[in-house]
Amino acid sequence: MKYFLFVFTVIILDVVGCGSRHYEEPYLNVSPSEVRLGSQEGASAEITVTSNNNWTIISDGESWLNIYPKSGNDDVKIKVTALSNESAVDRHCTIIIEGGETKRYVVIIQKGKNSVDNKEDGA
Numbered sequence: 001m002k003y004f005l006f007v008f009t010v011i012i013l014d015v016v017g018c019g020s021r022h023y024e025e026p027y028l029n030v031s032p033s034e035v036r037l038g039s040q041e042g043a044s045a046e047i048t049v050t051s052n053n054n055w056t057i058i059s060d061g062e063s064w065l066n067i068y069p070k071s072g073n074d075d076v077k078i079k080v081t082a083l084s085n086e087s088a089v090d091r092h093c094t095i096i097i098e099g100g101e102t103k104r105y106v107v108i109i110q111k112g113k114n115s116v117d118n119k120e121d122g123a
Contacts, residue, residue: 026053028099030106037110041084046077047097047106055099062093065108080108088112 029050037043049055049072056071057078064083069076078097085091089112097104 024052026100026102027051028053028055028097028102028104030097030104033105034107034109035080037080037082037108039085039111039113042081043110044079044081046079049076049078049097051075051099053099055097058096058098060093060095062091062108064091064110065093067095082108082110084113085110086113088114 027050031048031050035045035047037045051074054071054073057067059065059067064085066081066083068079068081080095091110091112093108095106095108097106
């Protein structure tokens with residue numbers, strides 16, 4: 001009987017101990033923190049999310065920017081695609097990628113039509 005209690009205790013301690021050793025702190029990393037797009041229709045870029053947790057994107061609700069996917073878990077590449085910017089003025093928005101208690105911010109800048117810098121961005 002003592003042997004049975006000893007084995008049972010060792011198994012319970014091992015199971016409980018293993019659970020705590022495998023716990024990993026949640027993390028959320030995003031790169032880059034700023035994206036620059038040309039003024040043309042379909043200008044796009046990728047944002048890399050590295051995480052071990054569920055995450056969601058919150059945006060300014062800009063109608064000129066499409067984001068896919070808007071949620072996920074683990075490591076994912078997010079694609080942002082802009083509509084044509086017919087204005088001469090650059091436009092900006094900030095997206096927030098939120099996972100648990102952590103928030104990361106990405107600034108999206110789309111060049112205005114006929115912008116001097118537009119040629120340098122591959123437009």
